[in-house]
Amino acid sequence: MMHAFASRHFLNMLGYFVGASALILLFDSSISAAGFLSGAAAAVIIGFVGLVVGLGVTIVLRSVFGLMQTGRFIQYLCFFLGTTLGVSLASFAVSSLVVPSVWAAGLLIFAIAFGAATWTGEVPVKGRTWLPRRMPNRG
Numbered sequence: 267m268m269h270a271f272a273s274r275h276f277l278n279m280l281g282y283f284v285g286a287s288a289l290i291l292l293f294d295s296s297i298s299a300a301g302f303l304s305g306a307a308a309a310v311i312i313g314f315v316g317l318v319v320g321l322g323v324t325i326v327l328r329s330v331f332g333l334m335q336t337g338r339f340i341q342y343l344c345f346f347l348g349t350t351l352g353v354s355l356a357s358f359a360v361s362s363l364v365v366p367s368v369w370a371a372g373l374l375i376f377a378i379a380f381g382a383a384t385w386t387g388e389v390p391v392k393g394r395t396w397l398p399r400r401m402p403n404r405g
Contacts, residue, residue, distance in 0.1 A: 278388050283375070284310055284313030287308070287379075291308055308356040311356040313375075315355055316376065320347070350368055352372070353368045
């Protein structure tokens with residue numbers, strides 16, 4: 267249903283990831299980015315890298331292992347790792363960004379982004395499994 271407009275879904279999810287990144291950068295007292303522009307730049311880097319890497323790894327795993335669904339466990343792990351990479355890259359790209367725990371920040375951002383997207387219906391729940399499902403054999 268919503269994946270019929272894949273570019274709209276991608277942009278909506280990008281909004282969730284950038285928004286969650288901005289929220290964590292703004293409200294987590296252990297993370298600091300001096301200035302609005304550096305915080306905004308960091309949020310965009312984290313959100314974009316987290317979404318693109320998470321999506322890319324999920325697609326590759328589906329293709330390599332012939333999966334119909336990667337399952338939530340694997341999908342969540344891919345997006346968590348992508349977001350953590352995004353936090354790490356943003357730390358290098360934005361010199362004023364100080365993140366004491368890249369893993370904790372990545373987990374929080376991923377959880378907020380996916381939680382909000384699931385709650386609003388952007389991420390479908392119905393028909394999704396927690397474990398991977400192989401493509402049915404056609405021959």
